[in-house]
Amino acid sequence: MKTLFLLLLFCHVSSAVKHTLKFFITASSGVPKIPELVITAEVDGSLAGYCDTNKKILEPKQDWMKKIFEDDPQYFEWATQQCFERMPNIFKVMIHNLKQHLNQSGGVHILQGLLGCEWDDKTGEVNGFNQYGYNGEDFISFDLKTLTWIALKPQAVTTKLMWDTDKARIKYNEKLVTEIFPELLKKYLDYGNSSLQRKELPSVSLLQKTSSSPVSCHATGFYPDSATLIWRKDGEEIHEDVDHGEILLNHDGSFQMSVDLNLSSVTPEDWRRYDCVFQLSGEKNDIVTKLDKSEIRTNWGKTGMRIDKEEPSNITIPITATVVVLAVVLIAVIGFIVYKKKKANRPPRPPENSTELSEKLNPETSRANTPPCTQ
Ligand SMILES: *[C@@H]1O[C@H](CO)[C@@H](O)[C@H](O)[C@H]1NC(C)=O
Ligand SMILES: *[C@@H]1O[C@H](CO)[C@@H](O)[C@H](O)[C@H]1NC(C)=O
Ligand SMILES: *[C@@H]1O[C@H](CO)[C@@H](O)[C@H](O)[C@H]1NC(C)=O
Numbered sequence: 001m002k003t004l005f006l007l008l009l010f011c012h013v014s015s016a017v018k019h020t021l022k023f024f025i026t027a028s029s030g031v032p033k034i035p036e037l038v039i040t041a042e043v044d045g046s047l048a049g050y051c052d053t054n055k056k057i058l059e060p061k062q063d064w065m066k067k068i069f070e071d072d073p074q075y076f077e078w079a080t081q082q083c084f085e086r087m088p089n090i091f092k093v094m095i096h097n098l099k100q101h102l103n104q105s106g107g108v109h110i111l112q113g114l115l116g117c118e119w120d121d122k123t124g125e126v127n128g129f130n131q132y133g134y135n136g137e138d139f140i141s142f143d144l145k146t147l148t149w150i151a152l153k154p155q156a157v158t159t160k161l162m163w164d165t166d167k168a169r170i171k172y173n174e175k176l177v178t179e180i181f182p183e184l185l186k187k188y189l190d191y192g193n194s195s196l197q198r199k200e201l202p203s204v205s206l207l208q209k210t211s212s213s214p215v216s217c218h219a220t221g222f223y224p225d226s227a228t229l230i231w232r233k234d235g236e237e238i239h240e241d242v243d244h245g246e247i248l249l250n251h252d253g254s255f256q257m258s259v260d261l262n263l264s265s266v267t268p269e270d271w272r273r274y275d276c277v278f279q280l281s282g283e284k285n286d287i288v289t290k291l292d293k294s295e296i297r298t299n300w301g302k303t304g305m306r307i308d309k310e311e312p313s314n315i316t317i318p319i320t321a322t323v324v325v326l327a328v329v330l331i332a333v334i335g336f337i338v339y340k341k342k343k344a345n346r347p348p349r350p351p352e353n354s355t356e357l358s359e360k361l362n363p364e365t366s367r368a369n370t371p372p373c374t375q
Contacts, residue, residue: 017121017282018226019044019196021185025113027091029099030106037088043188044196045225046253051083058083064192075187098134101158110135117181121189122282128177142173198223200254204278204289206296207258214243215263215296217276217289220256226281231261234273241265261291268293 022042029036037053049065051058058080060066069076095111098104111134118127131141131152138152140159147170151160163169189196202222208215219229225247230237241262247255261274274291289295 017224018118019121019185019189019224020116020118021181021188022114022116025087025091025115027088027095027111027113028109029092029095030108037083037091039083039087043185043192045247045249045255046196048188048192049079051079053084053088056084062192062195064188064195068187068191094132097162098159101162102155115177115181117177117185119182119185126178126182128174128181130173130177142170142177144174144177147174195253196224199280199283201280201283201287202254202256202278204276204287206276206289206291208296208298211298212264214241214260215291216258216260217278218256218258219278219287220250221252221254222256222278222280223254224281225255227255227257228277228279228281229257229259230277231259232275232277 020043024040024042025037026039027037038050040050041048043062047061049058049060049062060069069079091111091113095109098111099109111132113130113132115130117129119125128144129141132139134140134156140152140156140163141150143150149160149163151157200221200223202219204217204219206215207218217229217231219227227247229244231242232238243260243262245258245260247257250256259276261276263271263274266274271291271293276289276291278287278289
């Protein structure tokens with residue numbers, strides 16, 4: 001018990017801000033009129049830029065990314081080369097080899113890469129990742145500790161054995177995720193510091209759809225996305241009867257999430273013992289909301305406030321139009337959504353009715369909530 005307490009304490013005190021850089025690369029073969037390669041870059045969960053080899057588009061999606069392109073022609077050159085030469089060539093060869101290993105001739109094949117790094121701005125600790133999905137399933141990933149490839153399914157073993165022999169590529173991958181990406185991430189954070197390093201606390205409210213529904217604690221408007229939202233009873237975090245939602249992106253670039261508490265077996269006198277706590281990674285002050293019947297916004301009864309549906313997000317349109325409009329990409333990302341969900345280790349939320357306050361965005365723009373202490 002003591003150890004647990006110390007652990008929790010340590011976790012709380014050392015909670016620093018982790019920044020992440022993620023490149024999602026989707027390559028396809030055998031699909032006519034579809035881009036061969038699409039790369040999107042995300043910094044701390046926000047789309048920073050993307051490129052599409054077919055349309056020959058390399059587009060910054062944030063003002064700071066535009067500024068880097070303008071200020072640093074060398075970087076622009078590097079990005080152009082990665083998008084239109086290096087990555088398409090690498091992925092073309094990879095798909096070709098995979099088809100051979102797996103004895104596939106024609107047909108449609110999709111290879112996805114998730115490459116990037118995580119950087120702790122307090123400790124300087126870097127964590128890199130480089131993993132691939134093939135035809136919608138996790139396939140192979142790079143293990144930085146052993147500098148070998150890990151087959152994520154039996155069919156990937158041949159590929160693993162072959163990739164393990166390519167020492168030059170392993171060396172390059174190591175450098176990529178431990179040096180090149182962290183440098184890039186720091187450069188991005190530097191250029192985008194006013195937006196990327198901002199801290200925004202959310203407004204937190206309690207919502208309930210019907211008198212027998214769970215009470216939802218809803219936090220919206222926070223930034224960055226490394227945050228936790230929990231229910232407590234007598235000051236202790238509870239897990240039973242609690243359902244965590246995913247973190248979703250708002251149209252203004254901030255995030256929202258909610259956590260539901262099923263109170264059907266709690267007597268009205270005991271309600272006062274519960275509270276909902278929001279914590280932003282690296283911030284000392286939590287937002288504590290006591291479970292108080294009079295504070296709950298409802299859509300029923302006469303005393304409650306009406307819950308109005310929020311405007312549909314307008315980020316849906318640009319993202320849909322630019323990145324995920326292609327059916328193939330949508331199909332292809334399923335692999336990673338599954339992966340993210342698994343990682344989150346939490347059940348997805350059921351579909352909501354029209355009183356829902358959350359904005360349902362593209363699944364790609366939402367991310368699973370991983371509490372900073374468990375990473
Ligand atoms: C590959 O395909 C050939 C011809 O269809 C077949 O004879 C062979 O057994 C297959 N090999 C594997 C490993 O599936
Ligand atoms: C951005 O950088 C400037 C100069 O280094 C610093 O003064 C400022 O506090 C930074 N902004 C944020 C939000 O961190
Ligand atoms: C809440 O809990 C009760 C009893 O534990 C259960 O019957 C009910 O289905 C739960 N409601 C929801 C929405 O999960």
